[in-house]
Amino acid sequence: MGTEIENLQAVLQEDPSNFQARRELSILLANNGFNEEALSNLEYLTKYFPEDAEIWYNIGILQEKIKKPEKAKESYLKAIEISPQDDFLYNLGEVLVELKEWDDAIEAFKIVLKNDPQDGNCYFNLGLCYYNKEEINLATDNFQKAIELNPKDIYALFYLGYIYQNNGLTNFAIENYNKVLELSPDYSWAYFNLASIAYKNNNLEEAKRYLSKTIEFNETDIEAYKLLTKICIKENEIEEIISLLQTRIKKEENGDLYYMLSQVYKILGEKPQYIHCLEMALKNGFTLSYEHKIVKQELEIAKRQNNLEEKSIEEYDSESDYEDLDEEDYKEEDDDDYDEDDEDFEDDEDDYDDDEEE
Numbered sequence: 001m002g003t004e005i006e007n008l009q010a011v012l013q014e015d016p017s018n019f020q021a022r023r024e025l026s027i028l029l030a031n032n033g034f035n036e037e038a039l040s041n042l043e044y045l046t047k048y049f050p051e052d053a054e055i056w057y058n059i060g061i062l063q064e065k066i067k068k069p070e071k072a073k074e075s076y077l078k079a080i081e082i083s084p085q086d087d088f089l090y091n092l093g094e095v096l097v098e099l100k101e102w103d104d105a106i107e108a109f110k111i112v113l114k115n116d117p118q119d120g121n122c123y124f125n126l127g128l129c130y131y132n133k134e135e136i137n138l139a140t141d142n143f144q145k146a147i148e149l150n151p152k153d154i155y156a157l158f159y160l161g162y163i164y165q166n167n168g169l170t171n172f173a174i175e176n177y178n179k180v181l182e183l184s185p186d187y188s189w190a191y192f193n194l195a196s197i198a199y200k201n202n203n204l205e206e207a208k209r210y211l212s213k214t215i216e217f218n219e220t221d222i223e224a225y226k227l228l229t230k231i232c233i234k235e236n237e238i239e240e241i242i243s244l245l246q247t248r249i250k251k252e253e254n255g256d257l258y259y260m261l262s263q264v265y266k267i268l269g270e271k272p273q274y275i276h277c278l279e280m281a282l283k284n285g286f287t288l289s290y291e292h293k294i295v296k297q298e299l300e301i302a303k304r305q306n307n308l309e310e311k312s313i314e315e316y317d318s319e320s321d322y323e324d325l326d327e328e329d330y331k332e333e334d335d336d337d338y339d340e341d342d343e344d345f346e347d348d349e350d351d352y353d354d355d356e357e358e
Contacts, residue, residue, distance in 0.1 A: 004028055019045060026058070035065045053083035060091060069098045086112045093125060102129040120149035124156045136163060154180045158190060170197055188218035195227060204231050219248065222256045222289075229260045238264060255281045255288025259295060266302075275302050 008025040011018055022041050029038035039062040045055050060075035076092040079085075093108035106129045109122040116122075127142035140163055146156040161176030174197060177190040184190075195210035208231055214224040225245065232241035245261045248254070262277035278299040281288050288295065 005032070019048065030058070030062060035062050038062055039066070051082055053079040053085070053088070056082065057085075057088050057091070060095070064091075064095060064098075069095050073099065084111075086115050090119075090122065093122075097125060097128060100132070102133050105129050118149060120146045120153060120156075123149065124153060127156065127159060131159060131163070136167075139163065152183055154184050154187060157183075158187070161190070162193065165193060165197065170201075173197065186217045188214045188221060188224075191217070192221065192224055192227075195224070199227060199231065204235060207231055220252070222254065222287075225257060226260060229264065233264065233267060238268060253280070253284050253287075255284035255286070256290065258284060259288060259290050271302070271306050275299065275306060278302060 005025065005028050008021050008028065011021045012025065015021075022045060026038045026041040026045075029035075029041065039059060042055055042059050042062065045052070046059070049055055056075050056079035060072040060079065063069075063072035063075055072095045073092065076088055076095060079088045080092060089108045089112050093105045093112070096102075096105035096108060106126060109126050109129075112119060113122050123142045123146035127139045127146060130136075130142060131139035140160065143156045143160040143163070146153050147160065150156075157176050157180045161173045161180065164170075164176060165173035174194065177194050180187050180190040191210045191213040195207045195214060198204075198207035198210060208228065211224050211228045211231070214221055215228075218224070225248065228244070229241050232238065242261065242264055245257055245264070249257050249261070258277045258281035262274050262281060265271075265274040265277060278295060281290075281295055282292065282299065285292060
């Protein structure tokens with residue numbers, strides 16, 4: 001394949017106006033992942049063939065691949081203006097979904113369905129648009145139609161399950177998620193949503209199993225770690241969750257992971273680790289979804305309490321100077337004075353306990 005590309009490039013060096021060679025080169029470059037170079041060649045061709053709809057369509061595809069959806073939208077619209085083909089309209093609809101221009105996307109998919117009423121992908125995309133517009137009944141109808149036309153559409157099955165879950169139709173939701181997993185056993189979001197249902201029903205062991213599968217297939221799913229942390233705290237499986245969070249942090253420092261770990265150390269009363277993890281959570285602020293202001297306040301309170309505790313211990317040490325006196329000095333201490341010092345120590349100890357409870 002590399003030789004073919006090199007041969008066509010050599011042809012164009014000798015004759016830049018060889019448009020057929022440039023078309024073929026663009027296709028080969030695109031198929032081999034050289035999207036920028038392929039795009040450059042197609043844009044060159046538009047100077048000579050501005051009314052070639054296929055060129056504009058392929059330019060749109062490449063612009064999508066290099067993450068320029070606005071540009072892709074313009075190219076698809078240009079292709080449709082020249083020749084309103086279903087493929088052009090469908091791709092326009094998809095890029096409009098990416099741009100969250102729901103109404104225009106709906107319009108594009110409906111035009112495609114007029115010409116091909118059996119296009120299940122269009123029904124799925126319509127369902128997605130209506131779902132994001134919070135028109136849930138229309139979303140449900142379109143997801144169901146997509147599944148009717150293609151029972152193996154895991155995305156329509158998943159979204160329909162999610163709608164059922166949010167509407168309290170738990171059994172239907174579970175049924176849909178299980179269908180998703182039959183078709184795609186590594187679909188981590190289905191495992192997570194099954195875990196959420198189990199957790200809500202207080203089936204903690206079942207929820208843990210589903211969360212373990214979630215993390216097995218998507219170890220970056222922070223929401224799974226959050227829910228698993230809650231469960232492990234409830235089940236008093238502290239060492240297990242500490243090990244899991246620390247292992248993940250070694251692979252990827254993450255603000256949310258540090259914050260979760262801080263809460264585990266807080267429960268254990270491990271003040272230095274608790275404070276350190278709060279500091280690291282704020283240091284990794286870009287990945288901290290918890291409100292930063294609240295985390296900062298928590299850190300300030302933790303440090304203040306820790307300083308008070310240290311001060312309380314220092315005061316106790318200074319009041320214990322009698323231990324450093326020689327035997328003669330000690331004998332000269334009055335019994336009443338010693339009892340008074342002892343009472344002072346007890347008061348300090350009570351203060352320490354109060355600080356810790358806060």
